[in-house]
Amino acid sequence: MEDGLWEILLGKPLLKKVGIDVEQQLDNLAEDHKVLEVDFGIDKSLEEDGDMGLDEHLSILVADTALNVADNVVLSKLQPILNRYRSYFKSDMVTMDAARVAPFELEMKKHSQHIRSAQRRHSPLISTVMAEQVGDLLNAGYIYKNPNLRCIFACMPVRKPGVSKWRLTIDYREVNKLIIPKCGMMPTRLLDMKGKTRFKVLDLHIGFWQLPLHKSSSEILAFATDTGIYTPLRVPQRSMDSDLHFQGCMADCFRSLINVNFLIWIDDILLFADNDLECFEVLSKVSNIADDKKLRINVRKSKLFLSGVTWFGKVYNG
Structure with a gap:
């Protein structure tokens, strides 16, 4: 009172x-x-993009990337790698096999x-x-x-x-x-990006629903x-420790790249490199791992060969 x-x-x-x-x-x-x-x-919806499908979205991704890449040799290699790992990209709500990771x-x-x-x-x-x-x-x-x-x-x-x-x-x-x-912890350390001039932002398509339960x-x-x-049959978000499980699975999948050219927070991925050629090589490695683990990337939210990026509120621009 x-x-x-x-x-x-x-x-x-x-x-x-x-x-x-x-x-x-x-x-x-x-x-x-x-x-x-x-x-x-x-x-799941492509209403904002009309009837555009995966091929159209990949074409837009290549066109946007061409504006950022000065090395024509690197650019000429991009389309073949996108074609090779075409199944690794998704743009809408479709049936997909569960990722090859430990079930939750x-x-x-x-x-x-x-x-x-x-x-x-x-x-x-x-x-x-x-x-x-x-x-x-x-x-x-x-x-x-x-x-x-x-x-x-x-x-x-x-x-x-x-x-x-x-x-x-x-x-x-x-x-x-x-x-x-x-037991588990989310990553708390962000690397010093000084000197990195090329960045890529990727998003895991439909996030938690890729992982088996x-x-x-x-x-x-x-x-x-x-x-x-x-x-x-897949992992629902916000169930106990689902975030830790997701982060742990991604850390296991991309262990060889983490803190070298690769950072991930749940389903958001940041790749970084010193130049266009290294940036392409990192993309090739990530694509190979993702395809092997049956992880799928949302092509609509992917941005390649950027000179700067804002990731979780922090600006990285070399």
């Missing part, structure tokens, strides 16, 4: 009795009838009880968004419908900041409390929408 005023905390049951539905209010805040695209961490496996604490989230009511717009996103995941083979489960979690699409896209989010907070955390952990991370209950 301060200045004679009382502070009272009201729970959801009491609020509902007086006609206030907090979850419905949150749904209303999430709505925006000007939404043109749907996104859930996967760049969770260990539950002893005597853990199954958790079932309360069903949520959604507006027609939110329901439509969820149905489209879940349908894409089903068609790609990243999830499957599984009604015979005892442990499920609610999901909710939220707007991505600054854009007219949506991201499907799953509330794993309760189950994360029941999972034994693993261990069979024993799939049902632990099941989720529900108003169209059914679903079990993931």
Whole structure:
């Protein structure tokens, strides 16, 4: 109490009795009838680029790169390497084999009880968004419908900041409390880029959905929408230690390049070199490793042979 005023905390049951539905209010805040695209961490839509496919995006990438490369010999080698590793680039939401990395496996604490989230009511717009996103995941083979489960979690699409896209989010907070955390650290050291004059920025296509999920952990991370209950076959973001697992897998894959010509933070990659020729050689090595591990790069977010770049808020320009 301060200045004679009382502070009272009201729970959801009491609020509902007086006609206030907090979850419905949150749904209303999430709505925006000007939404043109749907996104859930996967760049599945090419609406902003018309009907452009992978070939068109690769051509644009080469054309943009030509503006930055002074060495014609290096430029002449770029198109063949892109053709050789064509399957390593993706531009839309498609079915892909899981990456050749260790599957993500969770260990539950002893005597853990199954958790079932309360069903949520959604507006027609939110329901439509969820149905489209879940349908894409089903068609790609990243999830499957599984009604015979005892442990499920609610999901909710939220707007991505600054854009007219949506991201499907799953509330794993309760189950994360029941999972034994693993030891690990994210990288904290950034190299001195002084003298580096060439940079490349790459983005791992659909991020976490590339990584396989261990069979024993799939049902632990099941989720529900108003169209059914679903079990993931790939790693869902924000589950316990999923970030550490992703970072560890990438560190194992690119161990020979890290801190030499290569930095990675989750699914964002920065390559750097002293000149165009070295930059091309690094790209060749990364392409070879990515193709061997079945890792896929989002061609729409790739930028090659840059003279400067801003990466996680820091400017690198030699």
